[in-house]
Amino acid sequence: MKNNKNAFFKVWGIPILLGVITIIGLLSAIMGVGVWHIVSWIALSIPVYIMFRYGLKYFT
Numbered sequence: 001m002k003n004n005k006n007a008f009f010k011v012w013g014i015p016i017l018l019g020v021i022t023i024i025g026l027l028s029a030i031m032g033v034g035v036w037h038i039v040s041w042i043a044l045s046i047p048v049y050i051m052f053r054y055g056l057k058y059f060t
Contacts, residue, residue: 018046018047018050021043021046021047022043022044022047024039024043025039025040025041025042025043025044025046026040026044028040028043029044
């Protein structure tokens with residue numbers, strides 16, 4: 001049973017984490033101004049950076 005749990009998080013751990021970070025970024029964008037927008041920019045930049053970084057590895 002423990003092996004199945006490790007396999008699940010090995011496959012889906014990073015995508016779930018990126019989804020949570022994206023949701024935090026989107027919610028903070030609509031919550032207010034000032035610090036919320038800074039949090040939004042940072043949170044939404046993390047998945048874009050990771051996709052760009054691994055996309056370059058894939059295509060080069």
